[in-house]
Amino acid sequence: MKQLSGFIRKEFRHIFRDPRTMIILFGIPIVQLLLFGYVITTEIKDARIAILDKSNDEVTREITHKLLSSGYFKLDAMLDNEGQIDNIFRQGNVKEVVVFQDDFGKKLERDGQADVQVIADASDPNTAQLLSNYTNAIVQDYLQKKFINYKMPLEIKPQVRMLFNESLVGAFMYVPGTMALILIIISAMMTSITIVREKEMGTMEILLVSPLKSHHIIIGKVTPYLILSVINAITIVILGNLVFGVPVRGSLILLMFVVILYIMLALSLGILISTIAASQFSAMFVSIMALMLPTMLLSGFIYPITNMPVVLQVLSNIMPARWFIEAVKAVMLKGVGIGYIWKQLLIMTGMTVIFLGISVRKFKLRLE
Amino acid sequence: MITDMENENTVIRVRDLVKKFGQFVADDHLSFDVYKGEIFGFLGANGAGKTTAIRMLCGLLEPTSGELTVAGLDGFKQREAIKRRIGYMSQKFSLYEDLTVNENIRLFAGIYGIPTRVRKEKTEELLEKLELTSARKKLVRDLPLGWKQKLAFSLAIIHDPSIVFLDEPSGGVDPVTRRRFWDLIYEAAHEGITVFVTTHYMDEAEYCDRVAIMSAGKIVALDTPDALKKEWDATSMDGVFLKLARSNE
Numbered sequence: 001m002k003q004l005s006g007f008i009r010k011e012f013r014h015i016f017r018d019p020r021t022m023i024i025l026f027g028i029p030i031v032q033l034l035l036f037g038y039v040i041t042t043e044i045k046d047a048r049i050a051i052l053d054k055s056n057d058e059v060t061r062e063i064t065h066k067l068l069s070s071g072y073f074k075l076d077a078m079l080d081n082e083g084q085i086d087n088i089f090r091q092g093n094v095k096e097v098v099v100f101q102d103d104f105g106k107k108l109e110r111d112g113q114a115d116v117q118v119i120a121d122a123s124d125p126n127t128a129q130l131l132s133n134y135t136n137a138i139v140q141d142y143l144q145k146k147f148i149n150y151k152m153p154l155e156i157k158p159q160v161r162m163l164f165n166e167s168l169v170g171a172f173m174y175v176p177g178t179m180a181l182i183l184i185i186i187s188a189m190m191t192s193i194t195i196v197r198e199k200e201m202g203t204m205e206i207l208l209v210s211p212l213k214s215h216h217i218i219i220g221k222v223t224p225y226l227i228l229s230v231i232n233a234i235t236i237v238i239l240g241n242l243v244f245g246v247p248v249r250g251s252l253i254l255l256m257f258v259v260i261l262y263i264m265l266a267l268s269l270g271i272l273i274s275t276i277a278a279s280q281f282s283a284m285f286v287s288i289m290a291l292m293l294p295t296m297l298l299s300g301f302i303y304p305i306t307n308m309p310v311v312l313q314v315l316s317n318i319m320p321a322r323w324f325i326e327a328v329k330a331v332m333l334k335g336v337g338i339g340y341i342w343k344q345l346l347i348m349t350g351m352t353v354i355f356l357g358i359s360v361r362k363f364k365l366r367l368e
Numbered sequence: 369m370i371t372d373m374e375n376e377n378t379v380i381r382v383r384d385l386v387k388k389f390g391q392f393v394a395d396d397h398l399s400f401d402v403y404k405g406e407i408f409g410f411l412g413a414n415g416a417g418k419t420t421a422i423r424m425l426c427g428l429l430e431p432t433s434g435e436l437t438v439a440g441l442d443g444f445k446q447r448e449a450i451k452r453r454i455g456y457m458s459q460k461f462s463l464y465e466d467l468t469v470n471e472n473i474r475l476f477a478g479i480y481g482i483p484t485r486v487r488k489e490k491t492e493e494l495l496e497k498l499e500l501t502s503a504r505k506k507l508v509r510d511l512p513l514g515w516k517q518k519l520a521f522s523l524a525i526i527h528d529p530s531i532v533f534l535d536e537p538s539g540g541v542d543p544v545t546r547r548r549f550w551d552l553i554y555e556a557a558h559e560g561i562t563v564f565v566t567t568h569y570m571d572e573a574e575y576c577d578r579v580a581i582m583s584a585g586k587i588v589a590l591d592t593p594d595a596l597k598k599e600w601d602a603t604s605m606d607g608v609f610l611k612l613a614r615s616n617e
Binding site for chain 2: 002003005006007010013014017018201202203205206207208209210211212213
């Protein structure tokens with residue numbers, strides 16, 4: 001036990017004395033969380049639009065006002081004629097142009113029908129889709145409130161409610177995802193690099209000849225990363241809550257349990273990589289290619305799994321982060337208990353056992 | 369003939385030791401004895417089977433067949449116990465470069481389970497002997513190569529092992545530094561620690577009490593440097609090595 005504690009202390013010294021390691025451990029998590037939370041967002045806020053109001057009556061002015069006061073749109077220019085539309089899109093200043101036809105208000109009153117044209121810049125299809133949907137919804141909403149006395153022949157009014165994230169805040173999605181990504185980086189990449197470094201430096205040989213058992217060496221190497229990863233996870237949850245308002249509705253203890261299980265899984269992956277990689281560089285390369293990118297793309301972190309081609313959906317099953325994100329979201333956002341996430345926990349446990357099993361075999365083979 | 373008296377002093381006893389990797393025979397029926405306080409040189413080209421042999425002697429590898437006793441312990445069944453009785457220094461003088469001299473001493477003393485009080489005494493003694501007292505808080509990275517080499521050796525014997533294994537301990541070090549390093553080795557041998565050293569350098573081979581020369585997994589010669597030189601009619605170990613290599617072709 002005393003042997004082990006000295007060994008762990010040494011590992012902490014390696015970490016605290018290497019500025020690059022410190023940046024990866026403590027700088028990147030915070031920067032990434034803020035980046036994902038703020039920059040990569042699917043929410044619409046202050047999108048610049050132009051309006052061509054050929055009618056300029058009370059109704060069109062009211063609709064314009066509603067659009068601009070919604071918070072989603074910001075007026076870039078009022079246009080005078082249709083010739084300007086093409087140009088303003090080419091300049092790239094606006095994402096959408098709204099055109100009211102001549103005598104909009106009169107036609108609406110007389111015929112019960114008037115045209116408003118929504119033109120969006122679909123060089124960015126997702127944003128174009130979102131903007132036109134939002135515009136449409138605001139116009140519909142205006143009509144219903146304005147002409148509340150008009151009875152339509154038949155009417156279905158869907159009452160939509162967004163459960164668990166009423167205002168569709170993107171950070172609710174990115175906080176669990178960022179956690180998945182960062183914990184993989186720290187736990188898997190950093191441990192694989194630190195173990196491979198001992199091999200490169202020749203110190204691993206010294207340790208293997210010493211009375212330390214190989215499981216002592218492994219425990220000594222990974223314990224500091226386990227502790228630092230838990231601290232990181234707590235920081236992310238707190239930051240997510242304070243900065244983005246992401247709640248923890250379920251049990252904090254259950255959340256920490258899920259986090260620690262995922263860290264163990266990532267650590268076992270790191271150990272596995274260290275048995276394969278011959279140099280620190282290849283350990284880093286393997287970690288990035290095999291873990292970071294798939295974690296971002298295939299885990300449901302950024303792109304919904306249900307929208308993927310079947311092959312990738314199947315592939316996403318072997319992504320540890322997928323199960324972690326599902327479990328974390330369930331605990332943080334839905335506030336469920338262990339009964340609802342036992343499947344995810346079981347899969348993560350199974351993966352950990354398999355990775356450790358392979359690592360132990362490889363470790364022994366390498367010694368021979 | 370091995371007499372009874374010699375037997376008492378035997379710290380490494382090897383008989384018909386074989387190590388196979390699949391079909392490949394890395395070490396083919398090795399037999400030799402190493403005696404207490406002796407400096408035993410192990411020579412051979414890369415791939416001759418030196419590393420595999422030293423790994424079996426250190427308890428890192430289980431032999432395929434034969435008999436192996438190290439410090440009175442069985443090389444098949446008591447490999448973990450062997451590790452406590454031996455010291456090991458690799459060709460890279462592997463220390464932790466980002467730790468200070470003090471921290472390295474403390475770490476290895478801890479790994480070998482040396483009690484704190486003993487450790488403190490030993491640390492002072494060691495620093496004084498190596499004239500490193502003023503550099504105790506320096507990172508090992510900042511030490512000259514020769515000092516690192518001496519420190520690595522001193523750490524390999526910090527737990528007073530019966531045998532210390534040195535795997536090409538002088539790589540990249542100039543002959544003068546190498547000579548000074550050998551003073552430390554002589555001192556350790558004088559104190560009763562058996563030294564088992566592999567090397568490429570023929571001048572180092574001259575410093576050994578006895579040398580074994582390996583080729584293609586077999587020991588092709590084993591004697592004192594003087595006897596070998598006489599037998600092969602050579603003026604240096606270099607000559608012995610060359611003539612041996614030619615006769616084995």
